[in-house]
Amino acid sequence: METKCPVDARCAAEISAMLTPPSPLQLQEYFEEIISERKCHGIEVKQDGNLSKGVYATMELKEGELILKDKILVGLQHVPNKLDCLVCGYCFQFIESVEYQIGRKLYLQSLGVPSCNGCDEGECSSSSSNNKACLPEGVIEALMNGELVLPYSDKFPLPSTVPCPGGCQEAYYCSKSCAQTDWESSHSLLCTGERSESVSIEALSKFIQHATETNDIFLLAAKTIAFTILRYRKLKVANADRSELSLLLEAWKPISMGYKRRWWECISFPDDVDRSDDTPFRMQIQQLAFKSLQLLKAAIFDEECEPLFSLEIYGNIIGMFELNNLDLVVASPVEDYFLYIDDLPDPEKEKAEKIARQLLDALGDDYSICCQGTAFYPLQSCMNHSCCPNAHAFKRDEDRDGQAAIITLKPILKGEEVTVSYIDEDLPFEDRQALLSDYGFKCRCNACLEQDPNKK
Numbered sequence: 109m110e111t112k113c114p115v116d117a118r119c120a121a122e123i124s125a126m127l128t129p130p131s132p133l134q135l136q137e138y139f140e141e142i143i144s145e146r147k148c149h150g151i152e153v154k155q156d157g158n159l160s161k162g163v164y165a166t167m168e169l170k171e172g173e174l175i176l177k178d179k180i181l182v183g184l185q186h187v188p189n190k191l192d193c194l195v196c197g198y199c200f201q202f203i204e205s206v207e208y209q210i211g212r213k214l215y216l217q218s219l220g221v222p223s224c225n226g227c228d229e230g231e232c233s234s235s236s237s238n239n240k241a242c243l244p245e246g247v248i249e250a251l252m253n254g255e256l257v258l259p260y261s262d263k264f265p266l267p268s269t270v271p272c273p274g275g276c277q278e279a280y281y282c283s284k285s286c287a288q289t290d291w292e293s294s295h296s297l298l299c300t301g302e303r304s305e306s307v308s309i310e311a312l313s314k315f316i317q318h319a320t321e322t323n324d325i326f327l328l329a330a331k332t333i334a335f336t337i338l339r340y341r342k343l344k345v346a347n348a349d350r351s352e353l354s355l356l357l358e359a360w361k362p363i364s365m366g367y368k369r370r371w372w373e374c375i376s377f378p379d380d381v382d383r384s385d386d387t388p389f390r391m392q393i394q395q396l397a398f399k400s401l402q403l404l405k406a407a408i409f410d411e412e413c414e415p416l417f418s419l420e421i422y423g424n425i426i427g428m429f430e431l432n433n434l435d436l437v438v439a440s441p442v443e444d445y446f447l448y449i450d451d452l453p454d455p456e457k458e459k460a461e462k463i464a465r466q467l468l469d470a471l472g473d474d475y476s477i478c479c480q481g482t483a484f485y486p487l488q489s490c491m492n493h494s495c496c497p498n499a500h501a502f503k504r505d506e507d508r509d510g511q512a513a514i515i516t517l518k519p520i521l522k523g524e525e526v527t528v529s530y531i532d533e534d535l536p537f538e539d540r541q542a543l544l545s546d547y548g549f550k551c552r553c554n555a556c557l558e559q560d561p562n563k564k
């Protein structure tokens with residue numbers, strides 16, 4: 109049976125206003141501001157005749173050019189990945205020191221905490237299953253408390269850790285400014301520490317537990333809702349005379365720009381479920397979202413922002429993450445450190461390897477895992493797919509935080525659309541179309557038109 113949410117009926121008019129796509133003018137103004145803020149050159153966001161937006165070149169672009177670095181609007185490090193990498197909770201750069209990152213991982217391994225082999229999207233492996241060498245006593249502690257400094261680690265400096273100002277001991281930052289910005293943008297409502305501004309820390313913990321056990325996309329949806337509520341409160345202080353709805357729509361504007369559909373309607377159908385179970389599967393997903401929403405409501409409800417707690421809005425927020433294919437990946441300095449040692453000339457290498465080799469053996473195959481998560485990038489999420497793309501997301505050596513970098517793959521003419529591939533474009537035609545059907549469209553790029561067996 110379809111899940112009914114009372115807020116959907118009570119706030120129908122507000123929800124409809126929130127889900128109405130922005131007008132071409134609103135869209136143009138919003139993205140012009142973002143493009144100028146990000147100091148990007150040579151691109152614009154435009155709608156086509158069907159009101160679907162895309163990114164277009166406003167000048168000739170050369171091959172290999174960085175065309176945009178996009179900041180995260182809301183982002184999240186995957187929960188299992190938190191055990192492998194300690195990163196800033198706002199900008200997602202690695203923090204503390206190479207020694208601490210290694211020591212922390214070894215310490216968690218020694219407690220039997222499973223490691224998530226994130227970069228390969230592999231399965232979580234239990235550390236005890238690998239044949240890892242033991243280290244002399246006290247090495248792990250010395251790595252973590254700074255007593256053991258590894259040779260050449262000064263070539264890979266990391267910012268020291270700043271704890272969450274709310275005292276939750278779960279979020280850490282690279283600077284006071286990242287801590288403050290995250291606090292003001294969403295964390296003050298989602299913090300479980302003593303300074304939390306949530307309605308109930310107990311309810312919040314229940315919501316977090318449910319999301320951790322089911323799908324951490326709910327944590328990202330909660331961040332989006334907290335972000336909108338906090339923007340609403342700030343706007344209200346500065347514009348006391350404006351109506352609640354106009355303030356809510358203004359607060360919601362950055363999210364309103366993202367392409368959305370209801371999560372239970374657009375979620376990829378799992379391979380291991382019988383196709384005839386499509387309807388029950390989608391109803392189950394809707395029920396799961398409703399359960400999560402009720403837990404979140406008990407934790408951070410704000411009456412003036414009630415439409416944000418409707419299943420319709422919650423489903424559309426999660427669907428936005430589902431359809432926008434925006435992985436958050438940050439390379440680990442631990443990997444760079446070991447590669448650096450390996451590249452040293454002798455006799456420096458021989459000396460440095462004495463300790464490096466022992467650490468590598470103790471860490472095992474998963475010695476270095478990148479930071480992995482999901483994020484919403486306002487500009488990158490406007491890019492359409494092509495199986496013969498002219499740009500791609502590519503992190504250069506200097507890209508050490510969660511920002512997305514888009515680089516051209518070939519020269520792009522003025523007025524041409526800038527496209528990326530959402531999938532592995534080297535797959536055969538049928539496999540590509542099957543994967544793209546999860547995004548709700550049939551690709552008609554030149555490669556697909558050429559390879560379509562049914563082409564006339």
Ligand SMILES: C[S@@+](CC[C@H](N)C(=O)[O-])C[C@H]1O[C@@H](n2cnc3c(N)ncnc32)[C@H](O)[C@@H]1O
Binds near residue numbers: 161433493494
């Ligand atoms: C990340 S958004 C891209 C921006 C989107 N066109 C918009 O209006 O916001 C992904 C969605 O755009 C549409 N899309 C992307 N590439 C497409 C393509 N090659 N052909 C048709 N639709 C496409 C699909 O609806 C997809 O779910």
